[in-house]
Amino acid sequence: MPRKRATGAARPYPYRQKRRMKDGTVKIVERWKVELSLGGGRTKQITASTFRECERKLKEARARLNLTGSADAPDARPVRHYTALFLSDAQRRVAPKTYDIYQTAARRIDDAIGDMPANLVKASTVRELEDSYASTPGSQGFLHTALKQVLDLVVEDGLLQVNPSRAITRGRRQTSLIESKRKAFSVPELKMMLMQASALPLDTAARLWFRIFTGTRRGEIVGATVDDLHLDGTTPWYAVRWSLAEVSRRHGCGRRGRAGWPCGHRYASACPEAEWILPDGMRLRHVVGRFWLKPPKSGKERTVPLVPMLAQVLRSYLDYTASWPNPYGLLFRHEDGSPITPDEDTADFKRLLVSCGMDPEERTGHETRYSAVTLLRRAGVDTKTVLEIVGHTTMAVDDIYRTVDMEEKAEAMNELGESLQLPKGLLPGADGE
Missing domain, CATH: 1.10.443 (hpI Integrase; Chain A)
Structure with missing residues (x-):
């Protein structure tokens, strides 16, 4: 049974081990051992050559168990190992333009935290990285999406228990902010x-x-x-x-070396x-x-x-x-x-x-899609038909594209006033009949 302190916590205890030396002789050495409870009746043995080293390894294993759910020493693979896996997978499944954007995002991740051990990435690491691109909302959004998928791979390998980027939603909020600035042409x-x-x-x-x-x-x-x-x-x-x-x-x-690519370009x-x-x-x-x-x-x-x-x-x-x-x-x-x-x-x-007197820095060609959705919905066309015409995949996207102009707002409010059917004499300042 493992030795325990008065508090009930397991503590390292000595044991003897035979060790064969290089000259062929056998030597008895003293080592230290402790068992860490993993829950469910499972335990993990931790050994070391000294009491202090064994106690340190116990403390580190217990911290890993609390953080990641595993007491095993983590793989030391860096973040860039997982950005490479992410790009390899993205290359096979996404459109070419999207892959180019992912490449840029992966390069930025590698420049910032590529050499960091993947198991050490925290929510604060993600925030600092995304904050460095706060002035460019579009880049921040793509960076958030790419980093989330990269860290999903780290979680799958068991180096992290949860994905720290999934607790941060600023990338999605920034994207929504960009969408909200767009509007349909009147x-x-x-x-x-x-x-x-x-x-x-x-x-x-x-x-x-x-x-x-x-x-x-x-x-x-x-x-x-x-x-x-x-x-x-x-x-x-x-x-x-x-x-x-x-x-x-x-x-x-071929593979890139220190001197560059084999082709020389x-x-x-x-x-x-x-x-x-x-x-x-x-x-x-x-x-x-x-x-x-x-x-x-x-x-x-x-x-x-x-x-x-x-x-x-x-x-x-x-x-x-x-x-x-x-x-x-x-x-x-x-x-x-x-x-x-x-x-x-x-x-x-x-x-x-410009020929119409509009600012090309404030309006975009993509807003003609907003116009199509708005006019179709305003004409009473059902949502499924609108989705089929403009090529949206969900009603949520269709709702984002739907905007309401002042004329439509005025018509709605007029209908509200008419539906009340108030007597004219009730209106403040109006002459009674």
């Missing part, structure tokens, strides 16, 4: 945008009209294909099956054996250079009915661009057939905002 603003766009060259005007009337995402606009446009029949429609995305490459020349794009970073199982179609067509953000196809005015504009646009080469099958393209990049599309929309 009906007068949309009319002005459509009128101003009509004065532009038809290839640009048609793309801007397509954005406003369909509520599609930027990548889905520049990634639209001719084969998915259906203008015949009583109800013209477009099938959203693709989104244009930029895909990064990694070095394929710093950037993967210059490596003769560079490999595309593509998620496993994702349906992708190469366009040109770093641009690929991938499925929409929701992961599933959807159909968007086209209003008659837009269908008419698109018919004119197809006639206008009939002689333009189209090697990639894109609906919107340059005159030489090359794709319109997402950045070019954003620049065109910002110029449209």
